[in-house]
Amino acid sequence: MIRVHVPATSANCCIGFDSLGMALDWWATFQFEPSDELIITGCPKEYANEDNLVVQSFLKTCQHLKKEMPTFHLHIDSDIPFSRGLGSSSTCVVAGILACDAWFQAHLNKMEILEIATDIEGHPDNVAPCIFGKAVCSFMEEGKPRMMIIPCADYKCLAMIPDYPIVTNEARKVLPSTLEYKDAVSQVGHALCFLQALQVGNEMILAKSCVDHLHEPYRKKLIPDYDSIHEQCQEMDLAMWISGSGSTMLAISLDPTKLNQLQKDVETKLSIQCRQMPIASKGAWVDYE
Structure with missing residues (x-):
């Protein structure tokens, strides 16, 4: 079984619109294990299909790695609320990428993971702190994310x-x-x-x-x-x-x-x-x- 732990995030941080995000010590867990068919549990029924963002992110990473998409049982354990500005979609994106990397033991580095996540999300401000933790400031240059980790005092x-x-x-x-x-x-x-x-x-x-x-x-x-x-x-x-x-x-x-x-x-x-x-x-x- 592969288990991926992903933090909630707060993007913009007031003055950092689309460029500054912060990882929060509030975690979602995604479990993956081999299965004869795609099974998704732990989420609303309307998301328990191949269009699930975790599954789509796993698929995108398979394409990046030039691997065949496997079937698995995905169980989602998360109380990070949807559409509330806490990065619930970013947790799904990062979980799918990291799970695929672990599944195939591809050993992607964090910048490669960030590039795939940014390609899916369209911007790095949530996915960057999801991947790196702490606070992260970022920008896009010629279609590539650039970022710096910001150490934080004990807030x-x-x-x-x-x-x-x-x-x-x-x-x-x-x-x-x-x-x-x-x-x-x-x-x-x-x-x-x-x-x-x-x-x-x-x-x-x-x-x-x-x-x-x-x-x-x-x-x-x-x-x-x-x-x-x-x-x-x-x-x-x-x-x-x-x-x-x-x-x-x-x-x-x-x-x-x-x-x-x-x-x-x-x-x-x-x-x-x-x-x-x-x-x-x-x-x-x-x-x-």
Whole structure:
């Protein structure tokens, strides 16, 4: 049996639109074992077929390796919610690639894995931290992903997960087509300070640097509870952002008492599900049984 463990992720990280992602210590597990036919368990019935993203990613990797697609029993054990901005699709993509690599003992390196995952996902901002862990900044150059791992101080994360999904394609429709020059300059400055504060543990600067001009001013309208949570986070000097395209919002802090207070308020006043976790120190990995 091949077992693949893949972390949830938070993309964009406020000021890193389509370029900065963070791995979360919240894991999905995917088990693969030989079978005479394709069997998929542990997911909704409508996904238990050959169009399953895990299966399609396995197939894509077989094509990359020039191998025949085997049949297997795939069991998915994940409570990472769909369409909430926590990288559920990226966990499936990375799981399929790593399982195929393990199945054929191909020994793909992590950059090869990232290239296949980016080709499937269309961008590296979620799959990169999924593969490498920690925080990862990335960009595309001539169709190839380029990335750097960002070491993180001992921040803890609070995911605040509303009970409604947001589809990424729909969230992209609300974005502007142009940006004023002064806003672009502001974005760069805030992003550079955010990265440094994330590494050295300067929580005050981290919170102050969470000022985005590219997506949050537009996507927050899709999340009715955003403004009240954002206002409380500002009062508490907490870094907070829309995770991916939403609807999840993520706050991070070095002080667990702050996150505990925010969680209590969000759960009692807004009835929003919350979950605390550290930043994942490593990316996806494989074990065998």
